[in-house]
Amino acid sequence: MKNIIFILALVMTTHLADAQFSKNLFDTYDSYKFSGIVSRRFKHAELMTHLGSLKKSLGVMAVFEQIGNSAENRSINLLKLGTGKTKIFLWSQMHGDEPTATMALLDLLNYMALNRNSAEVKKILSETTLLIIPMLNPDGAERFQRRTSQEIDINRDALRLQTPEARILKETRDKYNPEIGFNLHDQDPRYTVGEKGTVAAISLLAPAYNVVKNDNEVRIRAKKVVSELTLVLQQFTPDHIGRYDDSFEPRAFGDNIQKWGTSVVLIESGGWKNDPEKMFIRKLNCVGLLSVFHSIATKAYEKTGTSVYENIPMNTRNLFDIIIEKITVTFSDGRPPLIADIAINKEEVRDSTGTRWEGRVVDYGDLSVFSAHEKWNGEGKTINSMQVEMNDIVNVDELLKKMK
Ligand SMILES: [Zn+2]
Known part of the structure; x- marks a missing residue:
């Protein structure tokens, strides 16, 4: 019993600081939300304009690098922030019609620019290196469709690597070999959480790296990050965080990147009542990501364990x-x-x-x-x-x- 109380106390004190940070992020979101973007249907040209203005406001904090082109020659870009040892890799909009997290990435970059002198941002940038690809599938975004201009689902191209977009993702992962990766998607907004029938605002997963869904060090780290992210998000939407289906898909990037040694966290932006443009989900993404960056920087997430993850209710569809x-x-x-x-x-x-x-x-x-x-x-x-x-x-x- 003493042990349990001790563990509870440890977990609670571990989370107190982060809880306040994420609460502030949530409450002050409008002050740093990237105001240039107000609808989901932005295309590559618009994104590039926004990245241009962020490049100016971030200044020396960030390095922008074009790392390749889509099949139709739209640029795919990598943003690097921070000088820390722990590399965190994020890629959004592998599916062209799943832009929620791309918007959140612009928000969090704007937050970094505006709060560069805050203790939290300094901590994140001194302990981690953020590697961000916003919009991996610009041709799909142009058409607001899932697949690329060559009609390939990038998320089934992790082994054959037939598309330039898939090769860019693989090459970037291999070049930096990041410890942690965030695979950022949108899901059908009508998924629900467990048997409650509440809408899944966000669904999370530490993808399996093999058919029998074993755990290893890499996947356990991903489960801990998901646990931490769940605790953060449950502060704001307690009954609206679901667990995505964990069946192994041998051709998918999340599953393979987990296998290649980067702890992958899948974030699926779901639905919210009267929010077809998903602006509230965008906010949850941004607050959740910034909060876990800080937890990774302080290593607080390592103490969170995996039990929260194991208890996230599964996505259902009713x-x-x-x-x-x-x-x-x-x-x-x-x-x-x-x-x-x-x-x-x-x-x-x-x-x-x-x-x-x-x-x-x-x-x-x-x-x-x-x-x-x-x-x-x-x-x-x-x-x-x-x-x-x-x-x-x-x-x-x-x-x-x-x-x-
Ligand atoms: Zn997707």
Whole structure:
């Protein structure tokens, strides 16, 4: 018992300093958020403009280096900050339509520039070297698509290395042989956490390096970093941190980089109610990353252990955007009425007029086992089946009026 109390006290005191740091980061985020970027659909040219302005504000703190080109000759860049022994490698937007972490990287670089004299930034830059590739797949970002311009998923190209983008990632890892790596992605915003039904804002993983998911020193270090990151994020979104599927994928970068000796942490930016542009998730990414940089610099994360990691609830998938509950559905052609729940997801539709969000009916019947960002009570109300047919686009505002 004494031992347990001692361990608890150790863990708590270890976290007190960092908890305050991350709380400050969270509370003052608007003061250092990179204001040049306000939507997810930025492309390479825009990113380069932003990196140009950050280069100016960071000055001698950072080295910018073009490390190669995409298949369509867009530059891929590496930013180096710090002089410390522990190398931390971060790469974002391997999938072109997963830009949340790229925005967070700009935020954290801006934070470093603005707070260069703070004790925390000094500690991070003296103990670690940050190696950052923002937007590994600029051609995909240009089209806002997952794959590269050559239609390859970079995350299935870690072994064959057929794409220039995959080769750049591998070469950079091999050149620096970093201790810790952050593999930064977006996931479907409708994943949930465990059986709770709450949306997964962020999902984390220390990827397996073999099929049987063994632990070794490299993966254990990754699990400790994930544990630390989980504790940080749970301060702000306690029920919204999930664990990503840990099946080994022999062709994926995360799994292979873990195998090659860099402790990999996968961060998947998920969803948040009424936040289709994922600006809150961007903030969580930024606060989480800066906080763990500091924990790595102070080595606080080493004391955190892996039990937090092992207890993160797994990602599940049982969330819709809207469920209209128990509404009476009538049929015009004599079929009898029935009571049903109706699930509607908001989908991003792109056409010549631009981009907009539309509701689509995606499930129908007894949906009582599912959760939703919004549940509307349809009891005592009636709707004609023609208005809510499966897979139809529906007018969400009109439906909501009907519910009132
Ligand atoms: Zn991805």
